Amino acid sequence: MxxxxxxxxxxxxxxxxxxxxxxxxxxxxxxxxxxxxxxxxxxxxxxxxxxxxxxxxxxxxxxxxxxxxxxxxxxxxxxxxxxxxxxxxxxxxxxxxxxxxxxxxxxxxxxxxxxxxxxxxxxxxxxxxxxxxxxxxxxxxxxxxxxxxxxxRGGYFTPTLASKAVSAASEGNIELAAVVERRGEVLLLGDDVLCLPSVDAHDGNPTEALQEYLETLTGLKVSIGFLYSVYEGKSDGKQHIVYHAVAGDGEPAGGRFVKPDALAAAKFKTSSTADIVNRFAMESSIGNFGVYFGDETGGTIHPIPAKGAKA
Incomplete structure (x- = not known):
């Protein structure tokens, strides 16, 4: 521009x-x-x-x-x-x-x-x-x-929570995922069974690795935002770190953007994915987000208001 x-x-x-x-x-x-x-x-x-x-x-x-x-x-x-x-x-x-x-x-x-x-x-x-x-x-x-x-990018973040995420996931196989949004729609993969875009983490900066994966997947400019969810996947033995992200304009090469309110009857790959998407839909409607720490069955949400600081 x-x-x-x-x-x-x-x-x-x-x-x-x-x-x-x-x-x-x-x-x-x-x-x-x-x-x-x-x-x-x-x-x-x-x-x-x-x-x-x-x-x-x-x-x-x-x-x-x-x-x-x-x-x-x-x-x-x-x-x-x-x-x-x-x-x-x-x-x-x-x-x-x-x-x-x-x-x-x-x-x-x-x-x-x-x-x-x-x-x-x-x-x-x-x-x-x-x-x-x-x-x-x-x-x-x-x-x-x-x-x-x-x-x-319009949201608060806290250094302690970010370090807790890395610490919580440091001892297991780490999977990075993202709730990628654009004008109220969320990027999902799959046709009959839906999932969030994700990639296994390796050495290096996790947000840089996730951004590179998302931009390669979609062909769009993607900005990684705040930490959204950290949980232990008991069914797959992985530690999951999920970030919020924002995508630029254009038709994605992989995946599709869907309005969360159109997913009431959708089938998700895991119950955790369904919980994340449903929570995001609810929180974005009221403008207050949180970071989830726990496992697939229960945990705690640390509230992080999405707006407030102004120059």
Whole structure:
């Protein structure tokens, strides 16, 4: 896609391919009231002097306050704080009632249980198209050692869950599979008996191996998203790792895209496949996804909201 024909939504999706952390930017207004918003457009800038930046949309309701404040703070959320991210990404009235916080030395709200925080003096406000860049000079900070919450392609991911997946499957034959979706439809293989596309894992990066397999199978561009299911297959003796993935436009060379609501009478290769497809259909309808850990007969789902972080 050239810049002359750019679709803003497509460009936003392309930006979303870059995994980021999730932060809540905080300050106080002229009356001393706390304000805050979720942002993943945050990065370090310099060690000497200590500088960082975050981007703010000009349409933000916090625009006037944030561009005029002498101090602001960056709260880097930990992987247990998805609910905090969602709260500060939405127009909730008393956001700060839902989080434990205290004022920093410059008066900015600092959250408890974050991965890290930085309190800054406003160094510079830079015009940047439909956003501004808030450049902050760090005056105080702390690092808790907790893992940060991640965000990529419209969904949260957590480092601990990802490492648990590899650990859980490290001692057996590993099969990689994917729920490949496109505009609400799911890619399935087979005619009378349906299954998800899958490949045996070998040495190397599992997501790269899965992406290569899916792109060879379909002839389409495929992006691997968040971890979706990790389970032990008692019937086949394999450890199964299933990812969410998104396919590009075009007719797939292998498999076909099917609407999940058209599969009520479908026959699947395994009950696990049926469970995964049915769960995906239900979760995508409400916009909240989870990672399943267990076996073919039972396990637990760790909720991972699919939307919430915004630049």
């Amino acid at each position: 050239t810049i002359q024909t750019v679709d803003p939504r497509a460009l936003r999706d392309a930006f979303g391919a870059f995994p980021t952390g999730v932060t809540v930017v905080t300050a106080c207004d002229g009356d001393g009231n706390p304000i805050g918003f979720t942002a993943n457009s945050f990065t370090s800038v310099s060690l000497n002097p200590p500088l960082l930046l975050v981007c703010l949309a000009k349409t933000s309701r916090n625009f006037a306050t944030m561009t005029g404040t002498p101090h602001f703070a960056i709260n880097v959320l930990s992987e247990t704080q998805k609910d905090v991210s969602n709260t500060f990404a939405r127009p909730v009235e008393d956001r700060f009632a839902a989080v434990e916080w205290a004022k920093g030395s410059a008066g900015c709200p600092i959250f408890s249980n974050v991965a890290a925080w930085f309190e800054c003096a406003m160094e510079q406000v830079v015009e940047a198209g439909d956003h501004v860049i808030l450049m902050g000079r760090i005056e105080s900070f702390d690092n808790s050692g907790r893992n940060g919450l991640g965000y990529a």
